[in-house]
Amino acid sequence: MVFSWLNVAIIAALALGAVFAAAPMAGSLLLAPKARGGELTTPYECGIRPHGTPWMRFGINYFFYALLFLAFDVDVLYLFPAAAAWPQAEGIAPLVKITIFLGALAAGCLYFVKKGVFEWPRRIR
Template sequence: MVFTWLQLAIFIFMLSGLLFAGGPLILSWIIAPRAKGGDMGMPYECGMRPHGSAWTRYGINYYVYALLFLAFDVDVLYLFPVAVHYPHAEGISAFVKVLIFVSVLAAAIIYFWRKGVFTWPRKIS
């Protein structure tokens, strides 16, 4: 099989792409310090030694709030392209679609509110 210039260029670009992606990984593995224990094993806390245990347990409410924030934040991001296209839309169909989307988000907020997700406990055990 005879290589053409195009096949040689593709091979060179693939090889350079692999080196470009894997080179820093291999280089950091070669020149990284190998020290273990001491300050290397400690969690980083603003350049200061941490006070107490760094492995504290947080209440589930922190994670629930974070997941709800991400879910509603991503859903609201869908409204930006709709708002850009909305002035160019004809008829009432665009308004109805946006109204349905916002009403589903509002229904989700009301559901979570009724389930008591937004009530913060006084003491986390």
């Protein structure tokens, strides 16, 4: 293997990058205050002192709504390229593909409705 100045520059850049990544971490370990306990161990809740037990039980519906949001958020990202390529598309094949995609989304929504995910309980137990 021929070792040139380009190899030296690449190795130097990698070493310099490692130093730039490690220096702030080492600096924070050496210079950060070492206070323990007190207010540092309490959870941060938007500047308000926490009250009640920290281990509250949340209803599963919160997580279903979060998953639904993520699913539809990501699915919309798949529709943007299809919409951008629509004017250049020829034939009916893109329409069929998008219809199948939206049909799968609708089937997922119907499944969640049938399971009762969208019905919010009066009390969370």
